Amino acid sequence: MKKSTYKRIINIIILTMAALAIVQSLYHVVIHVEKKYNHEIVEDIIAKDLAESWDTMDDQLVTILNLISNCHLYDEDAGLLCERAGLIYLQKGDSIDYYKYLGYAIFYLEDSKDDKIYNIYLDLANFYLNTYASDAAEEMLKSANSIKPIDEIENPQIKIYAYRMQGIMYFMQYNYNDAETALMKSKSILEDHMDEPYSESYSAMNDVWLARIYEETGRLSKCKELLDKWEDSKLFTTPVYRTISLRDFVIPYYQAKCYYLCAENIKEYSNTTMDSSATEQAVIDFLHEFMTLCEENNYEKAELYTILKVQKEYPTRNEAIQKELNFVLNELYAILFDQQNITYARVINDIVYDAKNELEINKSRQNDHIRRLSITVTAVVSVGILIVLMLIPIINARFDGLTNLLTRNIFTHDLKLAKHSKVNYGVIMVDIDDFKHINDTYGHLHGDDVLFRVGELLNMETVLGVKAYRYGGEEFVLLVEKEALYHMGAIAERIRHSMELQPWDFDKSLVITVSIGCSQGSGEQDVVKLADDNLYYSKTHGKNQVTI
DSSP, X not given: OOHHHHHHHHHHHHHHHHHHHHHHHHHHHHHHHHHHHHHHHHHHHHHSXXXXXXXXXXXXXXXXXXXXXXXXXXXXXXXXXXXXXXXXXXXXXXXXXXXXXXXXXXXXXXXXXXXXXXXXXXXXXHHHHHTTOHHHHHHHHHHHHHHOOGGXXXXXXXXXXXXXXXXXXXXXXXXXXXXXXXXXXXXXXXXXXXXXXXXXXXXXXHHHHHHHHHHHTTOHHHHHHHHHHTTTOHHHHSHHXXXXXXXXXXXXXXXXXXXXXXXXXXXXXXXXXXXXXXXXXXXXXXXXXXXXXXXXXXOHHXXXXXXXXXXXXXXXXXXXXXXXXXXXHHHHHHHHHHHHHHHXXXXXXXXXXXXXXXXXXXXXXXXXXXXXXXXXXXXXXXXXXXXXXXXXXXXXHHBOTTTOOBOHHHHHXXXXXXXXXXXXXXXXXXXXXXXXXXXXXXXXXXXXXXXXXXXXXXXXTOOTTEEEEEEETTXXXXXXXXXXXXXXXXXXXXXXXXXXXXXXXXXXXXOOOEEEEEEEEOTTOOXXXXXXXXXXXXXXXXXXXXEO
């Protein structure tokens, strides 16, 4: 093969690899640019307080889900969007999707370098605490603390949130001293960040749980002080803020005030005074207000928990009131039973849907695999065909089509290598005697038969160290390397003798002979000319002979 051919093949391979590398690099650049562009969109969405976008919450959810499903995002951005989607689902009362998207958020934020993953576990703990699933909440807080201790959290908002959740957890475990300590730590950190947008709502949330602690530990005046502080807060008076803070402030506030009123107006009175209609009616009126709030916003568990606590710790002897409370309790049990059945049915439906969806995904993946395999096979076959198409002209350039001998170009290349090696080599020149007469007498087709037969004879001599070439027309040449030089004369004589004995179908009596010239040398000696001179001698001195 010519050196230039090798170069062309290498250049094609290099260019192909370079093109693939460029395409791959461009793909990654495009993806990076898209992620960077989408990062700004995500920042804009997350920067908005949920209250600010309350009226467009559904539109925002559609935008978020579209970004998550159809756009390239940094993992952290995807996690933040999933968290926001979860919070929107929570406000819409869809707890299943709330759980699901917080799970997605945990997945995407798992390797986050800041405290965002911590915040997700706190959100889950908060949800469990407000549904009175204390064990599940404790597991979430343990998961959060396994990331880092609260003291090491750098983000002040998350740190304040973490101490509040820790305090509520202690409260649920009746560990009021540690609960108060944790909440006071939360308040202490918050005091250094009172200019932040979240400061007012976080202060209210801390205070309402401190009020609960004060009520439980008998410090009713301190409890009342904190409840009065937030009685006219915009978290109550502004519908949007009231809805958003319902779980973390409004419901706990009503619970705290219910317990306070019961403790203040019933428990501390004497038995003769305890059931006075005016006093108890004031408590019942507030309980009714609280129950209405819970039932309108699907907080029946909080309502049930509160009524049971009131019945247990602040019992009344008023039969009408007791009858009403029992009626409400029975209604709540029925509602919660129905809700449990609905939730259970939805979970089952989700399992069925997920199973179906999993099979569809697996089928889609299988189809994708088959498609990729088909593309791969097609590509391999195409590359194979391309290689064959590339090799055909290379092979054609290397071998003579009629005699199957190497071409003169290959001989020129091999001769150059032999000269550069500075090692002795030999050349055998072969010429068919009277070939023009054969062509003229028997035609070119039979002339080709003669050329083909000579090619066969020469190919029979191509052993280790011997190569045969068609030099041109009826001339042939053999290149003999050093290890075969000793046999060069025998090779030449064998060729001459074999040719003389060949039978020809187109003329049984015809004898065709060859004249041969041989020479050897090394380096820059013109061995080919010497062999050609010896061939000429054979031709002019009777033909059908070998001259060395």
